[in-house]
Amino acid sequence: MTELTEFQRKIAALSLDLELRLNEPMARHTSLRIGGAAEVMAFPKTEEELAELLKLSALLDCKCAILGAGTNVLAPDEGVSGLVICLKDALTGMEALPENRIRVMAGVTMSRAAVFAANLGLSGLEFAHGIPGTIGGGVYMNAGAYGGEICQICPRG
Numbered sequence: 032m033t034e035l036t037e038f039q040r041k042i043a044a045l046s047l048d049l050e051l052r053l054n055e056p057m058a059r060h061t062s063l064r065i066g067g068a069a070e071v072m073a074f075p076k077t078e079e080e081l082a083e084l085l086k087l088s089a090l091l092d093c094k095c096a097i098l099g100a101g102t103n104v105l106a107p108d109e110g111v112s113g114l115v116i117c118l119k120d121a122l123t124g125m126e127a128l129p130e131n132r133i134r135v136m137a138g139v140t141m142s143r144a145a146v147f148a149a150n151l152g153l154s155g156l157e158f159a160h161g162i163p164g165t166i167g168g169g170v171y172m173n174a175g176a177y178g179g180e181i182c183q184i185c186p187r188g
């Protein structure tokens with residue numbers, strides 16, 4: 032069995048009530064199925080769990096990377112040190128707001144968000160329906176297609 036790294040020992044010692052996987056292959060979480068092991072990968076289910084993980088990474092002074100659906104990530108064969116927080120299948124809430132707006136959490140896929148908006152009779156997200164990935168990844172990458180891009184529909188500031 033591989034020996035635990037210092038960071039893995041520290042995390043394990045905290046006995047956190049969170050889904051954590053040690054030495055999780057990044058290849059399982061990227062579209063191109065490439066990438067070595069993440070030292071620690073976390074799968075938060077709620078905003079509170081995500082906040083706890085972010086505080087923890089600051090406390091332990093570890094590198095922390097966010098992963099959406101992994102459709103635009105080339106993970107290195109040698110793996111990723113520190114904490115990788117995977118938001119796919121988590122933070123999937125969506126709600127209608129006044130004034131023809133919607134609030135969509137980071138882990139929602141762009142296609143689901145586009146359908147949600149369309150079902151409310153709202154335009155603006157049509158371009159995003161065919162783009163793979165999450166809204167969080169789309170915002171970070173400013174995803175776009177057919178002349179539309181995320182920056183055109185997100186509130187500023």
Ligand SMILES: Cc1cc2nc3c(=O)[nH]c(=O)nc-3n(C[C@H](O)[C@H](O)[C@H](O)COP(=O)(O)OP(=O)(O)OC[C@H]3O[C@@H](n4cnc5c(N)ncnc54)[C@H](O)[C@@H]3O)c2cc1C
Binds near residue numbers: 100161
């Ligand atoms: C077949 C195919 C077709 C594609 N077509 C298009 C296209 O038409 N248009 C287009 O723009 N792109 C396209 N892409 C690229 C990709 O789908 C987009 O870049 C998408 O927005 C990435 O989202 P993701 O959730 O997969 O992000 P990931 O690939 O997981 O992450 C991408 C980057 O965003 C960061 N990130 C992810 N989530 C968050 C978050 N919640 N908070 C902060 N940072 C975050 C990650 O750290 C990483 O740096 C395509 C990809 C594939 C495989």
